[in-house]
Amino acid sequence: xxxxxxxxxxxxxxxxxxxxxxxxxxxxxxxxxxxxxxxxxxxxxxxxxxxxxxxxxxxxxxxxxxxxxxxxxxxxxxxxxxxxxxxxxxxxxxxxxxxxxxxxxxxxxxxxxxxxxxxxxxxxxxxx
Amino acid sequence: xxxxxxxxxxxxxxxxxxxxxxxxxxxxxxxxxxxxxxxxxxxxxxxxxxxxxxxxxxxxxxxxxxxxxxxxxxxxxxxxxxxxxxxxxxxxxxxxxxxxxxxxxxxxxxxxxxxxxxxxxxxxxxxxxxxxxxxxxxxxxxxxxxxxxxxxxxxxxxxxxxxxxxxxxxxxxxxxxxxxxxxxxxxxxxxxxxxxxxxxxxxxxxxxxxxxxxxxxxxxxxxxxxxxxxxxxxxxxxxxxxxxxxxxxxxxxxxxxxxxxxxxxxxxxxxxxxxxxxxxxxxxxxxxxxxxxxxxxxxxxxxxxxxxxxxxxxxxxxxxxxxxxxxxxxxxxxxxxxxxxxxxxxxxxxxxxxxxxxxxxxxxxxxxxxxxxxxxxxxxxxxxxxxxxxxxxxxxxx
Numbered sequence: 001x002x003x004x005x006x007x008x009x010x011x012x013x014x015x016x017x018x019x020x021x022x023x024x025x026x027x028x029x030x031x032x033x034x035x036x037x038x039x040x041x042x043x044x045x046x047x048x049x050x051x052x053x054x055x056x057x058x059x060x061x062x063x064x065x066x067x068x069x070x071x072x073x074x075x076x077x078x079x080x081x082x083x084x085x086x087x088x089x090x091x092x093x094x095x096x097x098x099x100x101x102x103x104x105x106x107x108x109x110x111x112x113x114x115x116x117x118x119x120x121x122x123x124x125x126x127x128x
Numbered sequence: 129x130x131x132x133x134x135x136x137x138x139x140x141x142x143x144x145x146x147x148x149x150x151x152x153x154x155x156x157x158x159x160x161x162x163x164x165x166x167x168x169x170x171x172x173x174x175x176x177x178x179x180x181x182x183x184x185x186x187x188x189x190x191x192x193x194x195x196x197x198x199x200x201x202x203x204x205x206x207x208x209x210x211x212x213x214x215x216x217x218x219x220x221x222x223x224x225x226x227x228x229x230x231x232x233x234x235x236x237x238x239x240x241x242x243x244x245x246x247x248x249x250x251x252x253x254x255x256x257x258x259x260x261x262x263x264x265x266x267x268x269x270x271x272x273x274x275x276x277x278x279x280x281x282x283x284x285x286x287x288x289x290x291x292x293x294x295x296x297x298x299x300x301x302x303x304x305x306x307x308x309x310x311x312x313x314x315x316x317x318x319x320x321x322x323x324x325x326x327x328x329x330x331x332x333x334x335x336x337x338x339x340x341x342x343x344x345x346x347x348x349x350x351x352x353x354x355x356x357x358x359x360x361x362x363x364x365x366x367x368x369x370x371x372x373x374x375x376x377x378x379x380x381x382x383x384x385x386x387x388x389x390x391x392x393x394x395x396x397x398x399x400x401x402x403x404x405x406x407x408x409x410x411x412x413x414x415x416x417x418x419x420x421x422x423x424x425x426x427x428x429x430x431x432x433x434x435x436x437x438x439x440x441x442x443x444x445x446x447x448x449x450x451x452x453x454x455x456x457x458x459x460x461x462x463x464x465x466x467x468x469x470x471x472x473x474x475x476x477x478x479x480x481x482x483x484x485x486x487x488x489x490x491x492x493x494x495x496x497x498x499x500x501x502x503x504x505x506x507x508x509x510x511x512x513x514x515x516x517x518x519x520x521x522x523x524x525x526x
Contacts, residue, residue: 065275
């Protein structure tokens with residue numbers, strides 16, 4: 001029996017990390033827990049839980065960027081920093097008509113191939 | 129620790145030098161520094177060359193630039209190494225040079241900072257500079273340094289009441305200084321009517337990263353600046369034609385790589401800590417500083433840095449700018465060179481360029497109309513990343 005599951009569509013996700021020893025959560029991945037100094041092995045993630053970072057969040061800051069770097073063909077893009085309900089924060093793109101600091105958003109993840117190299121997963125913060 | 133002084137300075141004009149080789153640009157500034165010190169013919173007696181550069185591998189497709197510049201200057205076998213700390217590479221090179229002399233490892237050190245960025249388009253250059261961000265959590269998202277500048281500006285505006293016109297006032301002030309600086313990239317004044325108040329201001333001064341506009345953002349520049357450091361307590365200090373300007377304090381500090389992971393994203397902790405360490409080393413307080421060069425890659429940073437180093441209360445610096453307190457004839461002139469906004473920002477050269485400006489002011493050699501009256505202490509803050517690796521320097525006229 002040949003396993004074709006590697007060809008299945010996988011919804012893009014971005015991982016956050018939780019130290020099993022003390023419960024501190026992180027995004028992006030740390031190498032050492034700031035609270036209990038547990039080490040994270042980036043190959044096995046042993047003693048660390050991972051979970052998908054997504055869902056409701058609040059907009060802390062935003063900008064409309066007009067001078068996009070190489071690879072981007074849009075006239076402009078909106079970017080923002082958000083805070084999730086578990087306290088974690090993330091930077092990413094914003095797809096909102098009228099952004100305003102403090103507004104409630106939902107974090108989604110999409111695949112982007114604009115940067116050089118392999119396609120990557122990016123946050124896109126949208127209105128509910 | 130030995131006392132360390134600057135006995136020679138050199139500086140290319142900043143601007144578009146993309147037709148030149150990076151090593152040539154650096155060697156030009158370094159040769160001027162050696163001539164200034166009266167040490168050109170004895171250059172092989174230098175104990176160490178330290179080169180500051182951020183991204184020659186990307187911008188110029190060239191590596192090992194320290195070896196290149198030493199060879200171009202016929203200085204072999206003098207040891208030479210490269211220091212990289214993003215846009216604070218220049219000041220980090222000075223710090224390492226200071227440590228070499230203060231520790232007794234070397235008596236005479238040549239520090240050169242340089243960058244040639246305009247061999248590539250602005251589109252590509254923005255992409256290269258963005259590689260200093262967190263690879264997955266910032267760079268992959270499509271973010272750039274102006275993007276963070278824009279978000280930081282909006283947070284500051286919403287918290288403290290800063291306006292876009294206040295940012296334009298900074299551009300007017302810094303261009304007034306840069307217009308008189310023979311090394312500046314943009315040697316032209318601008319008026320508040322043209323960039324903020326007039327009917328065509330929106331066209332002249334377009335948005336780059338809202339609410340940051342073009343006149344609140346530094347140009348992309350090429351150039352180099354160099355300094356010759358000496359052990360002031362060594363007999364060798366008498367070999368030079370210029371009286372040393374003493375490095376009274378020099379320190380650096382780091383902050384989180386991801387901007388969003390700072391407890392208060394409006395606080396530049398690395399700036400505050402580096403400044404506190406430099407003040408302690410120099411035995412000075414913010415009130416002792418006569419003038420300052422602050423890393424205004426985006427105008428908001430001049431304000432935020434001036435607060436973190438203790439010149440003004442948090443959220444109050446722009447009120448001082450409105451009153452002209454930081455103008456060339458003000459109580460505390462800031463960015464007397466024109467700052468990054470007018471003088472330009474060849475990333476690896478900026479720290480050494482700021483240091484050259486401190487020396488020119490303390491020697492009384494700045495051009496007419498932008499010379500600070502009888503300065504005693506000058507401070508410079510060179511900002512790496514978006515504030516995640518910052519170097520502060522205090523120079524003294526003894």
